[in-house]
Amino acid sequence: MITTKKPRTLYEKIFDDHVVVERDDGTVLLYIDRHLIHEVTSPQAFNGLASRSLPVRQPTLQLATSDHNVPTTPRPYPVSPSTYLRLPASRLQVQTLERNVRTHKIPYLGLNSRRQGIVHVIGPELGFTLPGTTIVCGDSHTSTHGAFGALAWGIGTSEVEHVFATQTVVVTRWGNMRVEVGGALAGGVSSKDLMMHIIGTIGTAGGTGMVIEFAGPVIRNMSMESRMALCNMSIEAGARAGLIAPDEMTFEYVKGRPLAPTGPQWKDALKYWKHLYSDPGALFDKTVRIDATAVMPTVTWGTSPEQVVSITGSVPAPEDFEDLVKQESCRQALKYMGLEAGTKMTDITVDKVFIGSCTNARLEDFRIAAQIVRGKRISPNLKLALAVPGSGAVKRAAECEGIDTIFKQAGFQWREAGCSLCVGLNEDALLPFERCASTSNRNFESRQGTAGRTHLVSPAVAAATAIRGTLADVRLETTMRSEEVFEAIYASESEEEVESGSEVSDPEVNAIGEPSAAPVARGLQTSAYSTTIRGSVAIIERSNIDTDAIFPKQFCTTIERKGLGDCLFQNLRYYPDGKPKADFILNQKDHRNASFLLATGPNFGCGSSREHAVWALQDFGFQCIFAPSFADIFYNNSFKNGLLLVKLDAVLIARVVEAVGLGQQVQVNLADQVLLDESGSMIGRFDIEKHRKKELIDGIGEIEVSLATVESIENFEKDRGAARPWIDQSVRDGWSSKLAREVKGRKQTRAQPTSLEW
Numbered sequence: 001m002i003t004t005k006k007p008r009t010l011y012e013k014i015f016d017d018h019v020v021v022e023r024d025d026g027t028v029l030l031y032i033d034r035h036l037i038h039e040v041t042s043p044q045a046f047n048g049l050a051s052r053s054l055p056v057r058q059p060t061l062q063l064a065t066s067d068h069n070v071p072t073t074p075r076p077y078p079v080s081p082s083t084y085l086r087l088p089a090s091r092l093q094v095q096t097l098e099r100n101v102r103t104h105k106i107p108y109l110g111l112n113s114r115r116q117g118i119v120h121v122i123g124p125e126l127g128f129t130l131p132g133t134t135i136v137c138g139d140s141h142t143s144t145h146g147a148f149g150a151l152a153w154g155i156g157t158s159e160v161e162h163v164f165a166t167q168t169v170v171v172t173r174w175g176n177m178r179v180e181v182g183g184a185l186a187g188g189v190s191s192k193d194l195m196m197h198i199i200g201t202i203g204t205a206g207g208t209g210m211v212i213e214f215a216g217p218v219i220r221n222m223s224m225e226s227r228m229a230l231c232n233m234s235i236e237a238g239a240r241a242g243l244i245a246p247d248e249m250t251f252e253y254v255k256g257r258p259l260a261p262t263g264p265q266w267k268d269a270l271k272y273w274k275h276l277y278s279d280p281g282a283l284f285d286k287t288v289r290i291d292a293t294a295v296m297p298t299v300t301w302g303t304s305p306e307q308v309v310s311i312t313g314s315v316p317a318p319e320d321f322e323d324l325v326k327q328e329s330c331r332q333a334l335k336y337m338g339l340e341a342g343t344k345m346t347d348i349t350v351d352k353v354f355i356g357s358c359t360n361a362r363l364e365d366f367r368i369a370a371q372i373v374r375g376k377r378i379s380p381n382l383k384l385a386l387a388v389p390g391s392g393a394v395k396r397a398a399e400c401e402g403i404d405t406i407f408k409q410a411g412f413q414w415r416e417a418g419c420s421l422c423v424g425l426n427e428d429a430l431l432p433f434e435r436c437a438s439t440s441n442r443n444f445e446s447r448q449g450t451a452g453r454t455h456l457v458s459p460a461v462a463a464a465t466a467i468r469g470t471l472a473d474v475r476l477e478t479t480m481r482s483e484e485v486f487e488a489i490y491a492s493e494s495e496e497e498v499e500s501g502s503e504v505s506d507p508e509v510n511a512i513g514e515p516s517a518a519p520v521a522r523g524l525q526t527s528a529y530s531t532t533i534r535g536s537v538a539i540i541e542r543s544n545i546d547t548d549a550i551f552p553k554q555f556c557t558t559i560e561r562k563g564l565g566d567c568l569f570q571n572l573r574y575y576p577d578g579k580p581k582a583d584f585i586l587n588q589k590d591h592r593n594a595s596f597l598l599a600t601g602p603n604f605g606c607g608s609s610r611e612h613a614v615w616a617l618q619d620f621g622f623q624c625i626f627a628p629s630f631a632d633i634f635y636n637n638s639f640k641n642g643l644l645l646v647k648l649d650a651v652l653i654a655r656v657v658e659a660v661g662l663g664q665q666v667q668v669n670l671a672d673q674v675l676l677d678e679s680g681s682m683i684g685r686f687d688i689e690k691h692r693k694k695e696l697i698d699g700i701g702e703i704e705v706s707l708a709t710v711e712s713i714e715n716f717e718k719d720r721g722a723a724r725p726w727i728d729q730s731v732r733d734g735w736s737s738k739l740a741r742e743v744k745g746r747k748q749t750r751a752q753p754t755s756l757e758w
């Protein structure tokens with residue numbers, strides 16, 4: 001009998017190769033090859049580990065850096081976090097990470113390392129990111145690493161703790177979507193424009209529950225850096241992960257990186273990587289076709305990444321949308337952004353321009369922007385133009401090419417590496433009502449600073465905007481022929497020199513400051529969930545309520561889990577001067593003690609993976625959230641903390657709204673999966689995944705459950721070591737020999753700028 005193997009997608013192949021245990025309830029214990037860590041989402045996870053007295057299972061499979069909080073102002077080497085980080089909360093967070101990585105012997109690229117940078121920029125640069133691996137990080141833009149054919153996704157802090165303890169995560173199988181990009185990108189149009197166009201087409205919830213594989217000729221011709229920008233913003237399309245099948249361009253990029261496999265293991269790895277593609281005939285749950293030829297330089301006009309328009313277009317009016325929810329979102333966004341419908345995008349003046357972030361702060365981005373600003377001056381109307389490289393390596397490589405000089409001569413500030421104005425957790429932030437053209441990925445309300453206004457743009461458009469002072473069509477603002485702009489965007493990566501002998505920090509060598517506060521102990525991850533909740537409902541009539549709105553970024557510097565209720569919806573609850581907004585529902589006496597929150601629009605909890613959003617909702621007193629749909633990471637984070645999320649369709653939402661209008665409370669019975677009014681009459685039934693329900697009712701800690709089957713993890717590690725030895729070996733060799741050699745003789749002074757070190 002002839003048996004044919006079922007064709008599988010790339011996602012299925014990588015997933016299948018990492019299954020430790022497939023459980024009866026549909027959950028899978030999945031092995032994690034690489035774990036990236038930063039200072040914002042790790043302190044509470046390390047504390048949890050300490051309270052369980054557990055070690056980090058595989059320290060060398062972790063890589064930590066400080067990126068979100070770090071100042072980008074000149075760094076006097078050696079850098080002392082205790083004086084360089086002027087904001088006390090930021091200082092504490094970075095020092096807490098430094099103490100934790102030292103305790104657990106986790107490789108760390110801190111402020112004294114020339115390789116420090118945004119976690120999603122340094123992973124690929126180091127060769128820590130490899131095709132076919134599973135990669136997680138307590139950060140939603142982990143999807144970036146999918147550009148290498150790695151299955152990479154953002155997780156919450158509870159899962160970070162789970163990875164520390166078990167080197168696995170508990171997941172269910174996701175859907176699989178294919179975005180096929182045909183045609184060709186025109187001059188001046190980058191992968192950032194393409195991705196914003198895709199998000200505008202499928203929406204910010206278009207990829208919910210799915211892994212998106214990007215395919216087609218346009219993707220094949222894209223540089224690795226452009227692919228990273230594309231996959232980076234998969235989370236803005238709601239997807240769990242973005243993926244691109246690895247090819248020669250990928251292998252060429254990875255080869256020779258400090259943590260990449262070498263010698264015979266490189267050959268074995270290559271053999272394995274070459275089967276990483278979706279088989280002909282493999283089934284996708286959904287396919288979307290995009291014609292790249294139709295994509296223009298694209299910008300956002302509103303407060304959601306799906307609110308995009310081409311640079312030649314105008315600000316839309318609510319009536320331009322058929323969907324009532326979208327009409328209302330448009331109304332709210334226009335008000336927030338201070339824009340009038342019909343205004344031409346190129347007539348919108350900006351106060352600041354930011355070129356940076358994990359989307360667009362790589363060498364290619366600065367090369368293209370430099371082509372546009374070369375020999376020109378930024379508009380005198382601009383208050384600030386900021387160029388922030390994604391890593392120390394990008395910075396030095398750019399400086400080697402004279403790019404820093406081009407920017408400085410044009411009037412830009414050329415800074416040190418970090419997240420910077422993407423999220424404004426350090427001192428780089430917008431003032432209220434300032435308008436910014438930004439190469440970052442989120443234009444949420446108050447994301448870059450309270451009441452700040454963000455327009456997402458490509459590096460080319462950002463550069464042209466800086467010169468013109470208004471949002472600008474890069475195609476008209478450069479004397480370069482469009483083909484030259486295009487060529488610059490796809491500048492060949494092979495131009496980067498391979499060279500060794502630079503410095504690197506490691507946990508043994510770093511000068512690490514002592515933290516100024518003791519760790520906060522936390523109980524086991526059990527929940528005492530009551531299967532019936534009764535109480536009043538607070539209603540918010542909004543869609544796409546993002547986690548920046550739920551828990552604004554300025555509070556993300558906390559190392560606590562408790563007491564965060566005061567921060568909840570801060571920017572919606574208060575004016576920039578601190579006065580409460582009387583009309584906001586949670587400021588009204590009757591709703592202050594509500595047990596339920598109802599969002600009438602879809603995609604509640606989109607955006608950042610910050611679990612703080614869940615902790616704040618719970619601390620405020622909410623026990624259950626109703627919405628038409630939820631974003632994946634938030635959904636997961638909520639259940640891990642015992643917060644019940646219930647998806648309600650339009651009919652049930654209308655019934656709850658009606659009951660609330662009559663002054664009634666409601667009840668939810670989780671055991672029976674019913675929603676009742678105050679008198680006990682049925683409002684409706686709701687669905688919930690079996691394992692989620694069990695998780696809430698049993699309240700058994702997930703880490704304990706996973707560790708109960710530790711033998712299966714050990715067996716998996718043995719088999720994986722035999723089948724794909726390079727995954728562990730490459731990092732061990734890299735850290736213990738190549739990078740360690742660099743550390744020897746390392747001086748705490750700044751070396752002359754060189755090209756990329758590998």
Ligand SMILES: CC(C)[C@H](C(=O)O)[C@@H](O)C(=O)O
Pocket residue numbers: 040041068138139140141154423556607608609610611
């Ligand atoms: C702080 C972190 C959890 C967050 C994320 O997950 O995205 C941040 O990087 C962001 O961009 O909002």
Ligand code: SF4
Pocket residue numbers: 067068118139141357358359418419422423440441
């Ligand atoms: S999105 Fe911004 S804040 Fe988040 S990791 Fe990327 S650069 Fe940092």
